[in-house]
Structures are given as C-alpha cells and as structure tokens.
Amino acid sequence: MNEDDQSPQLTEDEKKLFEDLMPEDLAEIMDAGVNRRHFLKLMTLTGGGMLAWQSAVAEQVLTRPLAPTPPVTFNPETIENGVNVALKINGAPQKVTVDSRMTLLDTLREKLDLTGSKKGCDHGQCGACTVILDGRRVLSCLTLAASCEGKSVKTIEGIAQGNQLHPVQTAFIKHDGFQCGFCTPGQICSAVALLDEAKNGDASYVTEDLRKKSGPATLSKEEIRERMSGNICRCGAYPNIVAAIQEVHSGKAVEQNWLLV
Secondary structure (H helix, E strand, O other), rough: OOOOOOOOOOOHHHHHHHHHHOHHHHHHHOOOOOOOHHHHHHHHHHHHHHHHHHHHHHHHHOOOOOOOOOOOOHHHHHHHEEEEEEEEEEEEEEEEEEOOOOOOHHHHHHHHOOOOOOOOOOOOOHHHHEEEOOEEEHHHHOOEEEHOOOOEEEEHHHHHHEEEEEEEHHHHHOOOOOOOOOOOOOOOHHHHHHHHHHHHOOOOOOOOOOOOOOOOOOOHHHHHHHOOOOOOOOOOHHHHHHHHHHHHHHHHOOOOOOOOO
C-alpha cells in the first residue's frame, strides 16, 4: 500500500469545493480516488497559477501609460440655454457665454480658470466659495452667473495689489489663521468685506441698538465671531482668524491669551 492510499479521504466541504470549481468533472474525479493529499496539491498548484495570472494582469494595468486628460473646452454653440454675460472680474472686463443655470462659482473655476474660490458644500453652508460682488460678500455657489451682468466681482486672486498683500492676508499669516487652507480664500474675502461693512456702520445680530447708527461699528470679538459665522473652518483656527481681523480693524497688535487647563 503506497503512501497516497493511506491519506484521509476528502471531507464534505472539500467535495463541495470540487463541485463548485469543476462540476462537470466531479464524478470522474471521485472515481479516480482523489484523497486529501491529492486535493491539497491540486489546490496549491491552482492557487499559485491564479496568483501568477492576477500578478501579470496587475502589472499590465499598472505599467500601462496613462492617457493625457483632454482639456475642458466650452463651445458656445453647444451650451444649452446660453446667455452672454459681461462683468468685471478683479477689475478686468470679461465677457463669457454660460448656461443660464450656471453658478458664478462654476463660471469662475471652469470658464475663467480662477480656482481660488473653493467648492466645499455647494449648498451655501460652508462659505468656502465667498467672493465680493459690488462690495458685498456673496456665496458664489448660490449666485447665478447670469445675474451678475454689469457687476464687479472680486475673488481671492484680486485681493492683493500685485506683490503687496492685503492687510488681512498679512494678519492671517501672522496669526496662523489657516491650517489646511481650503477655506482660507472664502475666509479672507469675507473678512475684507466685513471690515467695509463695519466702516459703513452696518449692524449685525449682536448689535445692541439696531436703530442707532452713529458711524463705523466697533468690532468686538463677539461681533467678529457673529459676522464671520457663515465661514466654517474645519481645522478650528477660529481664535486665530478673529485675532487677525481684530488687529486689522483696530490697527493695534493683538496678543492671544491661551488658557491651558
């Protein structure tokens, strides 16, 4: 009696596996007297072959040169419900043809290549897309480009004057008012417009007397927090942002006091 004849017979689970893998050959395999030793050898060889085949396929896929991404082009003739919009972007006149349903954010990013304004929630809840429209901050993801005819738009790309940073930008850097930086363009645009609102004496929810308008508003920490509440910073740099805005508003250095418990 040879060694293979002494090997235990296949279990029901092993027979079931044979049946699943080779249903048409099951009867022939059983008649040949396949035992567990034969079964393990066969599965080892089969598994090695499958692994080699998968590795070869993976190598072909990973080493295949990537086709260059075709540039996004817009043909005015193919734009559905197209409208012509003339406006100013960061002081420069622009004429664009857009779908009447296209938002200002998508127009800036996709047609004018101004990608500083970020698309975060796309529902007007995070403030990452904030731009300044005719001196007022707006959420560009909720603003139709067609509604901006004849208006002036300032994005984060137009805040600085050449190589000269805006005081808000300088203060953000000084106070580390950003971490990942995704929300920063919207934060800075909102802060710049906020300072102009304060100069005009515009009220906020925390203004004590809404009927009294006696010149520029004084921006306390509470005022800044309220006026910037529409801009979310998921990194949690809120104290730094408030300090940066307060310093620009007051013209005095602001030192942050940290209480570590």
